Amino acid sequence: MKSPALDPLLDRRLREAEERFAEVDEALARPEVLSDHDQLRELGQERAHLEDVVRNARALRGALDEHRRTEELLEADDDDMRALAEEEIEALEERIETLTKLARELLIPEDPLENRAAVVEVRAGTGGDEAGLFASDLMRMYQRLAEREGWRVELLSLSEGIPGSIKEAIFTVRGRGAYGRLRYESGVHRVQRVPETESQGRIHTSAATVAVLPEAEEVDLEIDPGDLRIDVFRSSGPGGQSVNTTDSAVRITHIPSGLVVTCQDEKSQHKNKAKALKVLRSRLLDRMIAEKEAERARERKTQVGTGDRSAKIRTYNFPQSRVTDHRIGLTLYRLSDVLDGDLEELISALRLAKEKERLAGQA
Numbered sequence: 001m002k003s004p005a006l007d008p009l010l011d012r013r014l015r016e017a018e019e020r021f022a023e024v025d026e027a028l029a030r031p032e033v034l035s036d037h038d039q040l041r042e043l044g045q046e047r048a049h050l051e052d053v054v055r056n057a058r059a060l061r062g063a064l065d066e067h068r069r070t071e072e073l074l075e076a077d078d079d080d081m082r083a084l085a086e087e088e089i090e091a092l093e094e095r096i097e098t099l100t101k102l103a104r105e106l107l108i109p110e111d112p113l114e115n116r117a118a119v120v121e122v123r124a125g126t127g128g129d130e131a132g133l134f135a136s137d138l139m140r141m142y143q144r145l146a147e148r149e150g151w152r153v154e155l156l157s158l159s160e161g162i163p164g165s166i167k168e169a170i171f172t173v174r175g176r177g178a179y180g181r182l183r184y185e186s187g188v189h190r191v192q193r194v195p196e197t198e199s200q201g202r203i204h205t206s207a208a209t210v211a212v213l214p215e216a217e218e219v220d221l222e223i224d225p226g227d228l229r230i231d232v233f234r235s236s237g238p239g240g241q242s243v244n245t246t247d248s249a250v251r252i253t254h255i256p257s258g259l260v261v262t263c264q265d266e267k268s269q270h271k272n273k274a275k276a277l278k279v280l281r282s283r284l285l286d287r288m289i290a291e292k293e294a295e296r297a298r299e300r301k302t303q304v305g306t307g308d309r310s311a312k313i314r315t316y317n318f319p320q321s322r323v324t325d326h327r328i329g330l331t332l333y334r335l336s337d338v339l340d341g342d343l344e345e346l347i348s349a350l351r352l353a354k355e356k357e358r359l360a361g362q363a
Helices: 008-028 037-075 079-106 129-149 178-185 269-300 335-339 344-362
Strands: 118-124 152-160 166-174 187-193 204-214 228-233 249-254 259-263 312-317 322-325 330-332
Touching (some): 008 037, 008 079, 037 079, 079 344, 118 129, 118 269, 129 187, 129 204, 152 259, 204 269, 249 269, 312 335
Antiparallel strands (some): 118 166, 118 204, 187 204, 228 249, 249 259
16 A cells, blocks of 8 residues: 655645744744834734644644554554554545645635736627527626625626626626636636527537636726727617616727727716726736736746636536536536536636646746
């Protein structure tokens, strides 16, 4: 029987964390640090995170040591003793697997944008009305995820198709970890199912696109008002009495980038302009981040989560109740749970895969 062992790269990262934990503890005892509130707060936050890493590392190494000691009992002459050892080894191997997974998760570096609000854009793609119905399913999926996580959802723009479908929806999700967890949803989502209007029972394939952007703050980037062309026009589609009778809709064009944002949901032109500027700022920040990530990727010769929205990232197969994420080859057979907002297993696997790629790029 081969004893489980720590992955060398993971072992190195854990030892680095343990060394840093000791350094932080030492620094927190210095008078100059105790008198500097900002430094004291920063080191205190770092220590709290490192303490979890160190505690988990000790538990993991303890479980590995216990596994090695228990293996020796397999050589005992007593049958009962060997049976007990086998049971204990099985339980220890499950614990080691759980602690190893947790160690990798704890070592994922904090993304500076992790806790930003996320601006989510869902659009119907190929597939006509069925694509619009699927886009509506995706929007509901993210709303249910937000409910599970305790996040708040604010609708910015909605363009509807046939009853129950949407052409485009843009909404903001606010709450701890919103952007950090939703960012992996960017891409083309494909659905395979039999539409209600299909009399022959044939499976159709449709698609919708999702873009997840970090909400931009004023300090992130400065937009020159001279770079903007702002047009106002009469709203179209469903709305209150004054929505369709006044020039309240706003279209903003960022001339240098060519980005165009339209908002017509509010009765107030001022509110529509504010919402459109919020979306524009987030799209510009997203473009800036993508350019930096692409540059870093070229430098280290590996691409981690390109965010290329032309790529199919996930398939939802209704006949088989199957969800497959093509980026990491993960397949789940609980489609209804996923569409009800239970994305935890998918998001955690994607975060770990990204960290593994990042570490491979550093090795």
